[in-house]
Amino acid sequence: MTIDCIFCRIIKGESPANFVYKDEDMVVFHNIKPSAPIHVLMVPIEHIESVNSLEESHGKVISKMMIKAKEVAQSLGIRDSGYKLILNVEKGGGQVIFHLHIHLIGGWEKR
Amino acid sequence: MTIDCIFCRIIKGESPANFVYKDEDMVVFHNIKPSAPIHVLMVPIEHIESVNSLEESHGKVISKMMIKAKEVAQSLGIRDSGYKLILNVEKGGGQVIFHLHIHLIGGWEKR
Numbered sequence: 454m455t456i457d458c459i460f461c462r463i464i465k466g467e468s469p470a471n472f473v474y475k476d477e478d479m480v481v482f483h484n485i486k487p488s489a490p491i492h493v494l495m496v497p498i499e500h501i502e503s504v505n506s507l508e509e510s511h512g513k514v515i516s517k518m519m520i521k522a523k524e525v526a527q528s529l530g531i532r533d534s535g536y537k538l539i540l541n542v543e544k545g546g547g548q549v550i551f552h553l554h555i556h557l558i559g560g561w562e563k564r
Numbered sequence: 565m566t567i568d569c570i571f572c573r574i575i576k577g578e579s580p581a582n583f584v585y586k587d588e589d590m591v592v593f594h595n596i597k598p599s600a601p602i603h604v605l606m607v608p609i610e611h612i613e614s615v616n617s618l619e620e621s622h623g624k625v626i627s628k629m630m631i632k633a634k635e636v637a638q639s640l641g642i643r644d645s646g647y648k649l650i651l652n653v654e655k656g657g658g659q660v661i662f663h664l665h666i667h668l669i670g671g672w673e674k675r
Contacts, residue, residue, distance in 0.1 A: 505634045533654060539650050539651075542649065561656070
């Protein structure tokens, strides 16, 4: 848990977010700067910096997030129409917030 | 295992590929149609159709792939410069081969 992490603040309820899913291991909320008609962020409760920080001990949460993605997509109405999961790693890979997150984007067919 | 799956053929050695990593659960090889200076595909040995097919029983292999990504990036010289992991799900999400795979792309800073 890092004091100045926006995702940790969102998880603690100190910053607002439009949540679509929450459980004891992860949260999912809408990106305030969407890059697709539907753009949510899947975020582990634990402050893991990036894919480069993933260790064996994170296996349970990262697999849970990957397996949960289809249910999140279903709840957003884009499971069958298709979506992408994207993880940006380090600044050169487009990572802006250094709390690991999976971008789930889709909904192009609806516009 | 699906008879007409190109990734299953590559895994069985029946179609060629330029491998960068192999173990008992997964293979990694260069994409023959790269969309970035470095573009490899991380593919589970088991024929899982897509992210929409992921079940609890796949937890071990999907977490292993995610945790292994940083080592693959390291071997390709792009761990620190940055990279992206992308999973396209269903046709509308850009999925072309229906054997789950993670695109690992990067290397932009080198060109």
